Amino acid sequence: MAEEKQKRYNPALLRLELLSQGIRIEPEFTEKFSGVLKEPLWTRTGPTSTGIDLKLEKGVYVSPPVEGDRFPYHYKNPPFSLSIDEDNRPVIKKNGKIIQRAIPFPRPSYYGKTTSQGTPMSKVGVVTGDFLAIAIDNRCWFWGYYKDEELTNYKDKQCKFCGIGLSMKRDELYRKSDEDILEVIDAAIDGGDIKHLGLNAGTFPPPGRGHEEYAELIKKIKAKHDIWIRLSIAPPREEKYIDILFDSGADQVGYDLEVYDPELFKQICPGKYEEVDDCVPHKHFNRMLEYAAKRGGPNRTYSILVTGLESKESTVAGVEHLCKMGVVPRLGIFRPIPGTHLEKHPVPTPEYLVYCYRHLRDLTMKYCVDSGCPGCGRTFVATKEYDGVNPVMPEITDEDLEMAGIDLQKVV
């Protein structure tokens, strides 16, 4: 009788568990690989460059937070560890038992180099997953910048999970020069470090909210490189700014709702609520998202919801709302940043994330909307196998949950 094929741990499920619970790095792994791997860098607006980038089986990207002093309140004693097997290959263990192979990422070729202006290249942009992430400007209108550019103008209207103003207190740059940005893009492309480019910044002043500045930069980049560019930006006051951005060659534009529940949106994102939405939650966001989705065409507009800050039902309602407009719903997983208002807020459980994952999968298929790039989404709920060769998110079955010891009753 043929031997029954052993069931494998589902990498799509494993990544949600890792993103929820974090990972410990075992000394054997550090001894074998430190120095040749890409180190997590604490830069940019959020914490998503702080994890360790890995590819799981079936080419599934993930960047779990690493247990340690960067997260004083979370990810303690995770069941998962990054280790090596008897052949010195990297593996992931759960409660000490090997469950999956893993491939870490090499150190990008340009880390350690400087631009011709003398700027360390890794302070301009970092490689995250398969793309180069550049925050072109680390100021945000809702933190009170753009007046005398000092923290004395701190307005306390920033999104409560955001740490961009804290980046300013570290040694990060304010506005990065176009020359530095272009040199780093050249270096990352020449070194084979990236497949595409993600741009972001803090919120610019009204009315354009930075659309014209981004458009100018994108034109310069596109003149040199045929590279796919995605960017997150605050909605402008008028539709004409969206035209400027798409006309510049931007491939995908994101206006991030962050929180779908209206009351929580008001509390967590007071600047966006008061100044973008004129105190009517999501009204202006919706207007701009709808226009961008029509103007850009299929899958060229997205919106991020921070998963874990509201009920899972509310997150799923937000996903359906976005799908109906033809907007790609991207579910970023809340990762608390020390020093922010929400530094002690709980992180979503694996059960919560599986619930969101399954509904996200169903809804994106129902409305024929994409669920996002798997490399860009290495800290997000959605994933795809083998860089999206199959554009549908892989299924997470009840059998997978049982194998992982996850209580099905907590998922439904």
Ligand code: SF4
């Ligand atoms: S708009 Fe909100 S999330 Fe974006 S940089 Fe400003 S405070 Fe942070």
